[in-house]
Amino acid sequence: MGIGIKLNQLRKLSGMTQEQFAEKLNVSRQTISKWETGNTSPDLESIVRICKIFHVSSDDLLMEGDVMEEETNAAKKNDEQITLDDLIKMNLHNRKMTLLLISGLMFIMVGILNFAYVTALENTTLSTQYMLYRYIATGRYEYAPVNYAGLMFPSIIAGGIGLVLLLCYILKNKKGE
Secondary structure, eight states, rough: OHHHHHHHHHHHHTTHHHHHHHHTTOOOOOHHHHHHHTTTTOHHHHHHHHHHHHTTOOOHHHHHHHHHHHHHHHHHHHHHOOOHHHHHHHHHHHHHHHHHHHHHHHHHHHHHHHHHHHHHHHHHHHHHHHHHHHOSSOOOOOOOOHHHHHHHHHHHHHHHHHHHHHHHHHHHHHHOO
């Protein structure tokens, strides 16, 4: 694996765009693109900065193919080592799990807010009805019922979806352990 591919994987793993990476190294985005495609290679000063940014050794960054594969195979015999592909997969999994958790919490929050709104609406309506009843001298007040249970339906659905998403998050986290 060439240095360009490694740079691309490390950058994506860290969640940086080419522009953000270029800003950290004080180079242009086009320079990063050329490095990643293998058209050019970074100079020594840039390599040192790249190693510091990604917390990798220069050996890991610069070694290619056979030597690195031999070291990786030897390391796997001694103990399991996390590869860059493994880190990318873990990062993607963590992003999906975070999205699942946030969306579940958002649905629950929408359900709670809707419930609070309908409850406040019901209390206000009842207070207004009572005042009108007392105000009307003839006593011919007609009650206009409102179906509050129907208004609660969206909050029940939103809360249910949120709970399902949170349960999925919890179950997937337990499988991952």
